[in-house]
Amino acid sequence: MLDTLREHRGEVAPSLFPDLYITAFKWMLLARMVEEKLGNLWRAGKIAGGVYLGKGQEAISSAIGTLLKPGDLFGPLIRDQAGRLAFGEPMIDVFRTHFGSRTGPTLGRDGNVHRGRPREGQFPMISHLGSLVSVVAGALMARRFKGDKTAVGATTIGDGGTSTGAFHEAINMAAIEKLPLVVVVSNNRYAYSTPNSREFACDDLADRARGYGIEGYSMDGTDLGECLEVLGKAVERARSGCGPQLVVGHCLRLTGHAEHDDAFYMDKRLLDSPIGRDCLKVAESFLRKQGWASETQIENWRKLAKQQVEESAAIAQCEPQADPREENWCPYATESIAEAHFNR
Amino acid sequence: MSITYLEAIREAQRRALRDDPRVYIYGQDIATFGGAFKATKNLAREFPGRVIDAPISEDAMVGSAIGAAIEGMRPIIEMQFADFSSVGINQIVNQAATFFWRTQVACPITIRLPSGGNPGSGPFHSQNLESLYAHFPGLVVMTPATVEDAYSMLLEAIEINDPVIYCEHKYLYNRLKTEALTEAELPPHKARVARRGRDLTIVAYSAMVHESLAAAEQLQRENIAVEIVDLRTVKPLDIDTVLASVAHTSRLLCVGESWPWGGVNAEVIASVATHGFHLLDAPPQRINSKDTPIPFSPHLWSVHKPSSQVIAAAARRLFDW
Numbered sequence: 096m097l098d099t100l101r102e103h104r105g106e107v108a109p110s111l112f113p114d115l116y117i118t119a120f121k122w123m124l125l126a127r128m129v130e131e132k133l134g135n136l137w138r139a140g141k142i143a144g145g146v147y148l149g150k151g152q153e154a155i156s157s158a159i160g161t162l163l164k165p166g167d168l169f170g171p172l173i174r175d176q177a178g179r180l181a182f183g184e185p186m187i188d189v190f191r192t193h194f195g196s197r198t199g200p201t202l203g204r205d206g207n208v209h210r211g212r213p214r215e216g217q218f219p220m221i222s223h224l225g226s227l228v229s230v231v232a233g234a235l236m237a238r239r240f241k242g243d244k245t246a247v248g249a250t251t252i253g254d255g256g257t258s259t260g261a262f263h264e265a266i267n268m269a270a271i272e273k274l275p276l277v278v279v280v281s282n283n284r285y286a287y288s289t290p291n292s293r294e295f296a297c298d299d300l301a302d303r304a305r306g307y308g309i310e311g312y313s314m315d316g317t318d319l320g321e322c323l324e325v326l327g328k329a330v331e332r333a334r335s336g337c338g339p340q341l342v343v344g345h346c347l348r349l350t351g352h353a354e355h356d357d358a359f360y361m362d363k364r365l366l367d368s369p370i371g372r373d374c375l376k377v378a379e380s381f382l383r384k385q386g387w388a389s390e391t392q393i394e395n396w397r398k399l400a401k402q403q404v405e406e407s408a409a410i411a412q413c414e415p416q417a418d419p420r421e422e423n424w425c426p427y428a429t430e431s432i433a434e435a436h437f438n439r
Numbered sequence: 440m441s442i443t444y445l446e447a448i449r450e451a452q453r454r455a456l457r458d459d460p461r462v463y464i465y466g467q468d469i470a471t472f473g474g475a476f477k478a479t480k481n482l483a484r485e486f487p488g489r490v491i492d493a494p495i496s497e498d499a500m501v502g503s504a505i506g507a508a509i510e511g512m513r514p515i516i517e518m519q520f521a522d523f524s525s526v527g528i529n530q531i532v533n534q535a536a537t538f539f540w541r542t543q544v545a546c547p548i549t550i551r552l553p554s555g556g557n558p559g560s561g562p563f564h565s566q567n568l569e570s571l572y573a574h575f576p577g578l579v580v581m582t583p584a585t586v587e588d589a590y591s592m593l594l595e596a597i598e599i600n601d602p603v604i605y606c607e608h609k610y611l612y613n614r615l616k617t618e619a620l621t622e623a624e625l626p627p628h629k630a631r632v633a634r635r636g637r638d639l640t641i642v643a644y645s646a647m648v649h650e651s652l653a654a655a656e657q658l659q660r661e662n663i664a665v666e667i668v669d670l671r672t673v674k675p676l677d678i679d680t681v682l683a684s685v686a687h688t689s690r691l692l693c694v695g696e697s698w699p700w701g702g703v704n705a706e707v708i709a710s711v712a713t714h715g716f717h718l719l720d721a722p723p724q725r726i727n728s729k730d731t732p733i734p735f736s737p738h739l740w741s742v743h744k745p746s747s748q749v750i751a752a753a754a755r756r757l758f759d760w
Contacts, residue, residue, distance in 0.1 A: 213509045213544045214544060218506070218509070223533055226502055229502025230505050232506060233502060233505060233507040234510045237510030260498060261498045261499070265499045431626055435628040
């Protein structure tokens with residue numbers, strides 16, 4: 096499933112829309128399966144620390160990950176399992192990082208969502224929200240220095256993260272430099288427990304684009320088709336030299352902040368509002384209605400996804416944990432500096 | 440023809456820009472204007488597109504350098520004053536300093552901090568933050584004291600595969616001169632014996648090396664021979680050179696311009712006490728700036744930071760102990 100899906104990355108021609116939609120849907124499905132497994136493993140006490148899930152915003156995440164092309168840059172955040180997989184993250188990375196395996200991309204030094212493959216253009220987030228936006232912008236500056244005129248960089252953030260100074264500084268800087276940066280905001284209504292009303296005072300976060308002198312769009316984040324269309328346009332405009340793009344997807348976090356959080360504070364009326372729809376179910380019924388996939392086909396995809404997830408989790412679970420005796424305890428990359436580090 | 444500490448910094452950047460296409464400089468007012476202290480004067484004209492004015496966004500400046508470094512560039516960030524780097528501290532200590540540890544991908548950025556006071560600079564244009572940055576794992580913190588080191592260590596900072604905090608001292612910018620720039624004799628992380636002496640060891644770095652040398656001259660007339668160790672790089676700390684000096688003087692005085700609580704002096708003394716307690720004939724001493732914000736008034740400022748007189752007085756007491 097993983098290999099065939101990646102063939103469709105970045106295609107936006109209208110005639111290919113069903114293929115693109117199906118591809119993005121499959122990533123959503125796979126991400127949901129991965130996250131359900133993570134939740135189960137956490138409840139079984141198999142994962143240390145927190146487990147942060149993206150239920151309710153897979154459409155936005157999957158759309159941006161699917162639309163980016165090989166060679167582009169991606170800085171995903173907490174709830175981007177779908178986008179990470181679509182952009183090229185091997186599923187085994189997810190489980191290895193959550194288990195603290197020494198085989199994982201962070202060698203057990205960092206966990207859960209703090210993983211990436213910087214050499215492959217996927218940047219690892221730190222917990223300080225907003226701080227990844229300028230990193231992706233800087234990577235695009237590097238591409239420009241190197242004469243790469245085609246790469247686009249995308250990064251994602253939540254409504255809460257848009258209140259940080261780092262977010263503001265980075266977008267302002269990217270606007271000045273006219274970088275091909277797409278900033279995708281999933282407004283899932285809650286920053287941990289804080290509602291939009293305590294986070295910002297504008298009508299729509301997309302309105303901020305005008306103040307930065309960049310292009311901004313607002314979209315229904317529960318509708319995969321709309322996400323693909325709007326983000327497809329934003330990616331295309333960024334790629335063709337129109338500068339940074341701010342895209343706000345409206346949705347609802349259909350889970351707590353992390354698995355330890357039952358979200359008792361959430362206004363339950365939001366669940367019955369249009370943004371409270373489960374984007375996966377919406378996409379599934381759309382596929383059937385369009386005749387692009389039958390119920391049996393979707394069920395087969397689900398089974399296949401589940402099988403991949405179980406295999407991947409099982410492999411990672413059998414692998415060794417990070418070992419304090421094998422850890423080299425050195426934060427330096429430079430050999431002579433590393434020697435000096437040990438010498439004191 | 441002579442060259443100043445400031446010109447050495449400019450020449451190092453010119454050479455790096457000339458020799459390495461991966462190098463660029465990003466900071467406020469550094470292009471046309473040539474920088475608040477003229478450390479990049481004429482470089483924008485000589486290297487079009489590679490000496491770039493940044494908005495007043497220290498967080499974004501450092502964040503962008505991290506992203507560019509991951510993609511293979513060698514960015515130099517000029518902070519207008521060391522003091523303002525605290526606005527970008529999150530990117531420095533959380534993003535850059537941890538990057539290699541988390542990913543096994545190097546993050547080679549150089550952040551230049553114009554540090555230290557001048558008369559009338561006040562609380563927010565005079566700070567020395569080397570102790571702060573040295574606290575965080577993953578950063579290299581350089582504090583060059585000579586024109587030669589200002590030049591060679593900046594070139595090495597750019598070469599190093601880790602994030603480097605390069606603390607250049609503003610007081611030395613135009614006061615320190617040499618005849619010609621030379622290649623480095625020591626690797627950047629090795630301390631240097633700046634003056635030989637048998638009676639006591641002063642450990643200093645950056646501008647305090649020169650206050651200590653002046654104190655040593657005074658003491659020489661009193662027949663007290665001071666040995667001075669210039670740390671050059673405070674993180675990682677070359678404690679071997681310090682211990683070797685203490686082994687033959689048996690007395691230790693540490694001098695730093697940053698604040699006293701914790702910090703480089705405290706670390707040197709703790710390391711010597713741990714590894715060389717048996718070498719000491721007297722309790723190790725330290726002199727820092729006073730534990731207050733840095734005063735504006737030149738009169739207040741002149742006694743806020745360590746001076747050669749204060750250093751000489753402390754050295755006499757230590758010698759007589």
